[in-house]
Amino acid sequence: MNPSRFPLSPRALLLAVMLGGFASSSYALFGDDEARRAIIEMRQRLDGMQQSQQRMGEDNAQMRRSLLELQSQIEQLKADQAKLRGQNEQLLRDTSELQRNQRDIAKGMDERLRQFEPMSVNVDGQEFVADPTEKRDFEAALAVFRSGKYPEASSAFTTFLGQWPKSGYASSARFWLGNAQYATRNYKEAIANFRSLLNATPLHGRAPEAALSIANCQIELKDNKGARKTLEDLVRNYPNSEAAGAAKNRLATLK
Structure with missing residues (x-):
């Protein structure tokens, strides 16, 4: 081997x-x-x-x-394990983002719903509940009046009263409608709207002014007798109003 x-x-x-x-x-x-x-x-x-x-x-x-x-x-x-940890962190971020989006959506829905909910308003000393659309329509018509477009304002307030006949804005709407008609020299129609205000809501914040406006329309129509009675009623019914002071001055010069 x-x-x-x-x-x-x-x-x-x-x-x-x-x-x-x-x-x-x-x-x-x-x-x-x-x-x-x-x-x-x-x-x-x-x-x-x-x-x-x-x-x-x-x-x-x-x-x-x-x-x-x-x-x-x-x-x-x-x-x-590292991969699962990363996936878990991403899941937490996604969940947080989803919850935030849900809160934003819910908040947006609440805001949109509030736009359609009745709201409490106070106009010319009158407090009442109004529909948001009702409030928007009144304010839009008033903006037309204040812009000096009296024929358009007259049409806007007439439309408003037709759509919202029982509105808490009705007396204020008649007051401004009467003023728009006075500006366009529709004195009889103006008197009718001012009287409607006084008959429906005699304690309305615009009532003394409405009475004074009736007297002004009567003077324009050359009805001095009717104007004097209207002014005297104004001083008696609303003695502490600014309109009553103006009525006293008008009576002193009225023939």
Whole structure:
């Protein structure tokens, strides 16, 4: 057998040398059969040791592979955990954004609903509940009057009273309608609207002015007798009003 075909480790080589020495001496101590058995046993032990070392090496390699695989699994778990954490944070942001949008939508809906809800208003000393559209229509007609477009204002207030006959704005609307008609010299129609105000709401904030306006219309119509009676009634019914003071001055000059 050529030893170079089976390279040995230093330890195995030492054992071989020892085995060789043992074999040489065994010829002196034992017979050929005993020496041969001793050599075979020694070789079997050596083979067992080599097999054990080989198994240990294989076990170590398997352990290293297992550790590497475990480390890879740990890294993958960390990556998955980081991904899940990111997804959770994004979900929280999305949820927060959704809740904020829902609040904004609800707020917008509340504001839009409030636009259609009746509201409490106070006009010319009269407090009442008005529909938002009703309020808008009255204020629009009044804006036309204040712009000096009296024919258009007369039409706007007439339309308003037709659409809202029971409105809390009705007396104020008749007052401004009468003024628009006075400005366009529709004195009889103006008188009719001022009288409607006085008959419906004699304690209205514009009532003294309405009475004074009736007298002015009567003077324009050359009805001085009727104007005098209207002015006297104004001073008697609304003695503390500014209109009453103007009525006294008018009576002093009225013939």
